[in-house]
Amino acid sequence: xxxxxxxxxxxxxxxxxxxxxxxxxxxxxxxxxxxxxxxxxxxxxxxxxxxxxxxxxxxxxxxxxxxxxxxxxxxxxxxxxxxxxxxxxxxxxxxxxxxxxxxxxxxxxxxxxxxxxxxxxxxxxxxxxxxxxxxxxxxxxxxxxxxxxxxxxxxxxxxxxxxxxxxxxxxxxxxxxxxxxxxxxxxxxxxxxxxxxxxxxxxxxxxxxxxxxxxxxxxxxxxxxxxxxxxxxxxxxxxxxxxxxxxxxxxxxxxxxxxxxxxxxxxxxxxxxxxxxxxxxxxxxxxxxxxxxxxxxxxxxxxxxxxxxxxxxxxxxxxxxxxxxxxxxxxxxxxxxxxxxxxxxxxxxxxxxxxxxxxxxxxxxxxxxxxxxxxxxxxxxxxxxxxxxxxxxx
Ligand SMILES: Cc1ncc(C[n+]2csc(CCOP(=O)(O)OP(=O)(O)O)c2C)c(N)n1
Ligand code: SF4
Ligand SMILES: [Mg+2]
Numbered sequence: 001x002x003x004x005x006x007x008x009x010x011x012x013x014x015x016x017x018x019x020x021x022x023x024x025x026x027x028x029x030x031x032x033x034x035x036x037x038x039x040x041x042x043x044x045x046x047x048x049x050x051x052x053x054x055x056x057x058x059x060x061x062x063x064x065x066x067x068x069x070x071x072x073x074x075x076x077x078x079x080x081x082x083x084x085x086x087x088x089x090x091x092x093x094x095x096x097x098x099x100x101x102x103x104x105x106x107x108x109x110x111x112x113x114x115x116x117x118x119x120x121x122x123x124x125x126x127x128x129x130x131x132x133x134x135x136x137x138x139x140x141x142x143x144x145x146x147x148x149x150x151x152x153x154x155x156x157x158x159x160x161x162x163x164x165x166x167x168x169x170x171x172x173x174x175x176x177x178x179x180x181x182x183x184x185x186x187x188x189x190x191x192x193x194x195x196x197x198x199x200x201x202x203x204x205x206x207x208x209x210x211x212x213x214x215x216x217x218x219x220x221x222x223x224x225x226x227x228x229x230x231x232x233x234x235x236x237x238x239x240x241x242x243x244x245x246x247x248x249x250x251x252x253x254x255x256x257x258x259x260x261x262x263x264x265x266x267x268x269x270x271x272x273x274x275x276x277x278x279x280x281x282x283x284x285x286x287x288x289x290x291x292x293x294x295x296x297x298x299x300x301x302x303x304x305x306x307x308x309x310x311x312x313x314x315x316x317x318x319x320x321x322x323x324x325x326x327x328x329x330x331x332x333x334x335x336x337x338x339x340x341x342x343x344x345x346x347x348x349x350x351x352x353x354x355x356x357x358x359x360x361x362x363x364x365x366x367x368x369x370x371x372x373x374x375x376x377x378x379x380x381x382x383x384x385x386x387x388x389x390x391x392x393x394x
Contacts (some may be wrong), residue, residue, distance in 0.1 A: 007139045007224075008051060008109045010217035016210055020046055028072040031064040032240020036232040036249060037117075038144045039206040039235040041065070044113065044143055046211035048220055051091060052111040057125065059117035060152045061145060082120045085142055086128030089114035093138035111220050115143040118160035119150040122187045133195040133225045141219045144187065144228045147234035155237040159185045163311070164304055165296040167237070172299040183311065188229040189324045192263050199224035202262035203323070205231045207249020211272050215262055222260060222264065231258050239295025256284040256312050259323025268321055278322065287312050351381060 013019050013387065020241040024045035037060055052075045056062050062079050066073055080088035093112045114132075116125055119222045121144040123341065129142050149167050150156040157169040163183050166172060170179035192201045199222035204212035219226035233248040235241065240248065253259040254274050260274040269275070276282040291297040297304075301308040316322045320329060 004181070006109045007221055008049075008111060010221050011315070012049070012214040013047065013066040013210055014214070019210070019213065020106045021133070022046070022050070024048070024050065024052065025075040025162070026074060028074045030067055031060060032234075032236050032242065034233075034235045034245040035060070035064075036206050036245045037061055037147050037234060038064075039209075040145055040204075040212060040232060041072075041115070042142075042210050043206055043213050044115070044216050045073075047216040048075075048111045048113060048360060050075060051108065052076075052113060052266070053096075055080050055085065055092060055112070057085050057088075057114075057120035058152070059120055059150075060147070061115060061117065061339050063152050065352070080114070083125035083334070084128060085114040085116035085121055085125050085144075086130070087143060088159045089140040090132045090135050090138055093140045097138070112138075112140045113143055113220075114135040114140065115145055117151070118144065118146040118148060118187075119156075119158045120246045120393045122185060123147070123159045126187075129191070130195065133191060133198045133227060136197045136199075136224050138225060139220075139223055140225055141216070142225075143216075144227070144229050145232050146229060147232045147237060148184075149234070150239045151237050152233055160187070163308060164300060165294075166239075166299065167296070177301070178304065186323070186326055188227065189326060191223045192268075192324065195225075198226070198227060200226040200262065200264050201228070203229045203231070203260055205249045205252065205258070205260075207233070207246045208253070208260070208272060211260065218264065237296070239298075240293055244293060248290065251285065251290040251293070254285045255287045256316055256322070257287055257290060261321075261324060263324075264298055270321075270325055274323070277316075281359065284312075284316070329392070335337035 021071055023042065025042040029038055041061060045054065054075055054077045056075065056077065057080055059082070062343055066079065071077065078088070087363050089112055096110055096112070099105045119144070121129060132140060132142060144159050147164070148158065148160045148162060150158050157167045159182070161167055161170070161180050162186065163180060164178050165180050167180065172179060188201055188203050191198065200219045202215040202219065204215045215228060217221055219228055231249065231252055235245060238248070243315065253260055256277060260271045262271060270278050273282065277284055287309050291300060291308065318328060319326050357372045
């Protein structure tokens with residue numbers, strides 16, 4: 001059955017036992033052990049099925065997947081330039097449409113998925129993705145796999161690298177402990193706010209595979225331009241034992257750092273554990289549980305954990321929708337018949353007070369004051385970084 005706009009209609013999978021057995025991204029790749037950027041490729045291809053063309057920008061998911069004469073891709077796959085996921089998706093979708101219109105190929109719905117890393121998508125290719133999301137006549141999914149660094153070129157800082165994390169561009173030193181001083185860009189929220197014609201936007205992680213696959217299916221069935229942001233723990237860049245990849249993906253959600261949601265037809269729904277937190281059915285875990293399992297935060301002192309926690313608490317308590325809209329509404333609520341909608345949004349915000357960090361307060365962190373925290377100006381010294389990342393020269 002086809003959805004409007006010549007999109008395939010793909011039903012939700014709902015349970016892992018009901019996931020299709022066929023694989024369209026198989027063995028034959030050379031990613032690191034425990035790589036959660038490779039797993040979303042497999043899940044995304046499985047969810048999309050055989051009538052799919054995948055395009056991918058330069059990065060780990062290009063280099064490690066296309067070693068000479070070997071590839072895991074079963075569906076047609078094409079490499080595209082590092083910042084070009086958006087333009088490659090539009091070009092491919094437009095090309096298919098033209099060939100079908102001219103009778104040069106069978107007229108049928110075909111999924112077009114363009115993946116990109118956080119460097120290629122959230123930084124370099126943001127303009128092309130933005131343009132693609134306004135092209136309502138084409139069906140396409142931009143799938144951003146976010147391993148929070150330019151991983152393939154040896155873990156450089158990207159716009160998605162978390163505050164304080166060690167990368168090859170942000171090593172802690174004796175004078176300055178915190179070298180990554182920028183807060184992570186809210187890319188799916190930014191794209192949702194600025195592209196009202198986008199049919200579907202969602203966040204996911206391969207650590208919650210059914211949720212991720214069902215969001216891929218919802219995107220491909222939406223009929224129009226769509227976007228998915230997928231958080232992928234990376235053992236090499238985040239510096240942890242590969243066996244903890246799945247656990248870290250889940251902890252990112254349980255601590256509230258990475259909210260899960262989907263936006264369709266102008267309605268945002270928090271999903272999974274994020275929804276449970278927002279409804280007060282579950283408490284957020286302290287961010288420290290997530291951060292201290294990763295070598296890239298091994299230099300953190302108490303005030304660093306406290307600062308990180310404060311930023312996440314702010315997101316949950318002060319944003320209009322946690323993880324999505326980074327501000328709230330301060331005007332009258334009866335403008336242009338929008339009263340009900342605004343009221344609903346304020347309810348979301350009020351509900352946020354249920355989800356404060358029970359059993360945890362900022363004060364419990366030693367040495368934390370109310371003064372603005374400026375880590376690059378303080379005199380935090382460290383003699384030696386205990387967990388220096390090895391350079392692989394990849
Ligand atoms: C225009 C351009 N600049 C720089 C490079 C070098 N380069 C290749 S892969 C890569 C990292 C890409 O990072 P990301 O998109 O996050 O993907 P990841 O490697 O993390 O999977 C870089 C900088 C390139 N190929 N093209
Ligand atoms: S560096 Fe990270 S993203 Fe790249 S292959 Fe290794 S684990 Fe995967
Ligand atoms: Mg990356």
